Amino acid sequence: MTADRLAGGLYRKRGVPAESVPEMSEEQNKDGGAVEFGAEALVAYEEILTHYPERRAALMPVLWLAQHEFGWLSPQVLSYVSDLMELPLGWVEGVATFYTMFYKRPMGKYHLQVCTNISCYLRGADDILGALRRQLGIAPGETTPDAKFSLDRAEWLGSCGTAPMLQIGDKQYVENLTVEKVIDLVAKLERGEEV
């Protein structure tokens, strides 16, 4: 399976655009190490299965687990999940590509996603994104050469009361942003400080 097929092909509509998915290489595989759950992850896997009457239904939480274990859902990871859960590979790929929070490419250590939807837009999201572009020297969809930062636009993060805002990875929200705040945020992350 090529990365191109993973990203596009049948699943064009909600997949990531083909050009943003790099070809797999040894380099990127190293990122995740061996593609197999360790003992702890296997325990978590078994626990997940208990929440659903059929195994297939556990696919999304298992993909989350795999993403936390391996950093992103490379073709190898998807193939491992497909074997583990005894689901067709095409099915696993189909689900992985449908949901935007499942990474189909390696991400920088800090994945900054700026909400650019309406309430954030009304309160200056474009200025925030612009400041980040300048500060990091990358455009949305790109990662810095030192693999520290990835930048993206997000569609709606459910935080309009504290707009503009951004999300770091699948974790933290940083709200009520200003250009100064966001520059400060990058500096802190650069130094590895808590934000």
Place this chain on the structure above:
Amino acid sequence: MSEKLLLRFEDVSTDLSDIDNYVSDGGYETARAALRDRSPGEIVEAVKDSGLRGRGGAGFPTGLKWTFVPKGTGKPVYLLCNADESEPGTFKDRQILEHDPHQLIESMIISAYAIGCIDAYIYIRGEFSTGYETLCRAVADAYAKGFLGKGIFGGDTEVNIHVHRGAGAYICGEETGLIESIEGKRAHPRNKPPFPAVYGVFGCPTIVNNVETLSCVKHIIERGADWFKSIGPESGPGPKLYGVSGHVKKPGVFELPMGTSLRELIEVHAGGLRDGRKLKAVIPGGSSVPVLRADEIDINMDFDSVAKAGSMLGSAGVIVMDDSTDMVAVLRRISHFYHHESCGQCTPCREGTGWLEKILARIEEGHGTPADLEKLDSVAKSMMGTTVCVLSDAAAMPVRSFLDKFRDEFTAAVSGASGRGGESARAVA
């Protein structure tokens, strides 16, 4: 209504997401008493009698929906809590999830008991990581206290709650998309009928309710249907969470009686507009509902009144725009969103949302022609009522209403002398 219920956490000094604090505050007593003293049928009746209507967007009567669950099928019944909170402009459920999750859990115990459900799921959007963690901890704590699982409160009822994390797809908020997603699939909405109450998740009878809807149940059971009915209009009463965002001084979520006036919401609760600015437009119920002009805000924010004014209460996510707002740019953002989020299974929606965005991009960048306005309107028309789910209608409605209410601005934008273009125009490209 001075006392807050849904947002009680704002009034108390302790952290209600901590189960001990919640219990000291009287928490779980309503569920305990309900399971001990009332039959499931009595609870369904009380909810029906209260007039509670769904807070997820459609306003369907909750008690009535519960009666659609067929009896004696031999299949399990599922209760799904819709915590996808995916409609732009909406950020109300998050308050409950992050600050008072036990209110939701207690309400779900009562609701599950009422409809005969043993396994309930909360589908929380993937982006809400704090809410997810808070919820997982709250559910674990409730199990540890014997409030969930087998033989809860020492009786013979079993209720389990599972938390299912989404992963970024607006369409999972649509109830059948949500069901498909829980089943481990791409969230392609299903044709209805059959409705979920008859054939839902795992092929079993399923009730889908919004976080805020379910959270009301505990209060109805505690204080009675008559109390609930005494708040706001008869046609859809109760306390209501309104989220106000955009160009106001104090954006936020406000708990007020259903039917509070839109003007009061904006001018009093949200602190009015930023200094020196005048109101231009308001989207009253999340980005998919028709926009209102500044002279149309003297309406009550309840299902029927907003509908009468030609819009919808939807998710009560109020987006306020002042006179500095470029309506073409705003509409382009909205259209970009729906294009990005269309699941792609129906042609009018998949192609239509793309066309809307493309034409609006052209107009915003100063390359539009008068014919583009007609095209926008005809594409939008062709998208309504022609697809499996109403995302397509949700994408079309704002286009038609923006064109209708702010025609001059769109006409000027395609006049050739608009001076459009530049950085902001390219930002969503």
